[in-house]
Amino acid sequence: MFGSLLKGLQTTWRYMFRQPVTVQYPDVKRPVRERFKGRHELKRFANGMERCIGCSLCAAACPADAILVVPAANDPQDPVSPGERYAATYEINMLRCIFCGYCEDACPTNAIVLEHQYELSFYDRRSSIYTKDMLLVPQDKGHGEVPPILEQLGRQPSPPARIDL
């Protein structure tokens, strides 16, 4: 009986001197894989213009019907995005999203990217809808830099579809 007790404790002692596999979330956050598909971001061009042109192809590709795009015409004097069209409303329902990344595939301008942010919890359904303000990166960020994983592999990201805007 005593022997079995010691046998059990042996495992305990052994693990006492090892690195723990758990992390102290939320104080410590485990890094995700480079290709992890987390929360979406709407990127910008280097000149600060929105990449999204409001074409709704992401919404069309979305298997969960989580994306809503309402397009509008750009003001030629003060365009939001290159070309004639931009997304006046861009919303993603994070409760519906299954993070498949089809929107990313469909996007002709590489505007929508599933990034590494995974902390997506809400107190009510309404706040699960991420609006364009929340998804859009700040003016000076997200100009389509090469992701580190591709840099490691020495590869370039696939270029956006060639479109004449």
Place this chain on the structure above:
Amino acid sequence: MTDVTLKIDGVQLIVPAGANIVDAARTVGIEIPIFCYHPRMKPVGMCRMCLVEVWVPKLDPATRQPTFDSEGKPVMSFFMNKLQTACTAVVGESMEVRTQTERVKEAQRGVLEFLLTSHPLDCPVCDKGGECPLQNLTMAWGPSISRFDYSDKAHFKKPIPLGDLIYLDRERCILCGRCVRFEDEIADDQVLGFDYRGRNWQIISKSDPPFDSKLSGNTTDICPVGALTTADFRFRARVWEVSSKPSLCLHCSTGCNVTLDMRHNQLKRVMPRENAAVNDIWICDKGRFGQRFIESPERLMQPLIRRGERLEPATWDEALSLVGENLTAIQRKHKDALAGLAGERLSNEDLYLFQRLFREVLGSNNIDHRSGAPGEPHADDLGALMGVGVGTNLMELGANTAVLAFGVDPEEEAPLYLVRLRGIAQRGGKLITVNPRSTKLDRSATQKLRYTPGSEHHVARALVHAIFAEAGMDRIRMRVSDEDKFRAALKGASIVADAAAAGLSEEAVREAARSFVEAENGIIIYGAEALAAGSSLIHDLGRIAVLAGKVGRANNGLITLLPWGNSRGALDMGVRPHHKPGYITADQRGLGAREIWNAVAEKQMRGMYVMGIDPVYENPASREALSNLDFLVVQDLFLTETAQMADVVLPSAAFAERDGTYTNAERRVQRARQARLPVGESLPDWMIVQRVAQACLAVIAPEMEMAANSGKGKARFAKAADAKATTFESGWGYVVVSEVADEIADSVPGYSGITHTKLAATGTGGIWGRQTNESFYYDGTSYTNFEGVGIQYPALVEQQRMTFSLAAREAKAPATDQKRSFVLIAERLLYDGDPLLRDSLLIKRVPTAYACLSAADAERLGIRTGDRVLVESSVGALELPARVKAHVPTGSVVVPANLPDAPLAAVQTGPQTSVSVRKV
């Protein structure tokens, strides 16, 4: 025509001679891709997409007979040794067409590769993306790569406005010329053309104002790329996201079938819905762009009740009980002191219940469907009683048809009739226009009779007698009376004198009569100017049709262009003082709109219920009268000028927010479906009328019960005695609108059997639509008709239930006046001051008022374009800027009707007014 047997890709088929290969192939489901060819227009072979191999039997040069090989098969030769365009190549006997050979495919890939060398890749931005033939044909037939240097692509500045409604993106244009050809051939507006050369070749507008066509929106539908897009739909949605709801346009009496493309309860665009017997695949710009009023922020959201000087929001219960109490109180206290007006854009169900409310609950026949403005013509019955027969299809008529267009300007009154009548003339029919001034239809006419203004009756009489001289009495196909009177009148009449009085030659009248009598099918179409001349003229038109034997069968009869989408329905539903539904004479005649206003002015009338019509706007004189009323209920979409004077305002749902049936000029009953939710607390009109009836009955029924108990109850309310069962037993318990339609189908003569279920099962209206293997005609832009094409109910004359009097009716001689020598012609414009054009792009096209004079008159009076003139009648005067126009007949002054800055009601004494004109 003889038939031709040929083979396409090994499939043997027989088609009529003269068909082209694209159409022939389509009959057996073989796709030949096309861009420029459109089955409604002449083929031009511009895009080269339809190239095919054509093989014909080889002829022996000596004998001109086919040669045969050793096996006895005819020897085939490759026609012209080149690929042929299938749209321009006509089928031939024993021809063999090959559409799938490598030679053909290579040519098609080449055409697409070339087209794409100067077509930008901006599909994600383009509004055509998703319903674009170029996208689809590239996917299906094109090469997957281009050998062209990307940087050498032709680029132009992004869209330029081709007009205020249509944008042209020149780099997207593939120069198929469909738009140019549509405007030239179908719309008869030579406003588009090609300009520049080579890679700069582009579409331009030749007119001023640019792209001045009332059918311009159709060019965006038939554009095979996104070169032409409407300003109305620009970037509003992607086409695959909208849901199409079948509906109708109510802006004129054509009754065009449309789909309302909705997204998130918002109207994104209006598209035509195919109906071969009504609008084919076209709609006019008013129908396409003029429906934005349904989303106007000015729409009424909730009932309003007058408290002191102000109209304040209230609940439905408050408003309805107030209406019920007041209407019944007036009915009890005063005899015959209630009147109702209902508009002509309401559905049959609304109008039917409205007359039931007045006749059955309020015991009054004082109802009408018009505002009683002085310029309004008499109500037209003949257009329904002797209307075109069941099965009439103007799109199929051609040779053997004669159309008499009398006093009508279809371009302004109902643009689709311009397209359809022009089509008849193009297909070899006779089109005779009889007008005091030139209209656009004249350009398509085979014969024009231009009479002097005010002499309509002389023209009609001359025509009647000329027709009699041609046909005698032999062609009459219906019961007629007063033959002796007719013959007696003939003795004193002379065609020469009548023709001369109208400024026409006898020969011209006789020629018109001959064409009309000799044609197998004859249609008389008349509009505002004929109606203005009075019922005796319309009776004369009826006599022409009867004598020529052109009534009571398909493709024969009368067509009246009434002003609004359900004008015919309003007459059918008996919203008029002397007729009950189905043109049955009422037991007791009530007061019509004009008499109502007199009675209101004399304080005989105490309460009014005004639904979907704005009499104060149309007839400003009624404003003063309305203040005499004790109680006024207005039910409308907007706080109209009449509504501002009301005691209770009830918000109604627009046509797109409810189901309903509407009857068009050719008596075709069609159904419109609900496309969006009613705004605010608004309710469908039929529902409001029902609730008003219930509110009235709630007051009446208990009293009736008391009366019945004391033995004085009226039979009419006897069954309504039980207050609890009131609504159901008295027939005011409709739950859905189709129950009202069912009741109409049961009780209104002519409408029997026309239920919503039946209407929905009336076919798909034609051959377009988005179907497998048919995509190559119109891929994308869907004309699919899921809602049925409607039912044309038989005219009375077809049921042999009518006797027509051949005697002429007394024509009211136009009051000639030395001082007022001009005839005032109120010209109906398509883009007029119609309040329902609000929020649309068409507002910019509404002209400012003017008075048009002929060059001769203007010179005599020393008036030049831009001068201000005073148009004065016996009742009032109007100062307007003058325009001198060639098309205006001498002795008349043309002023547009229904413009806010030209309130004609102040001047008019009737539909035809004599006025004086002088420079100020």
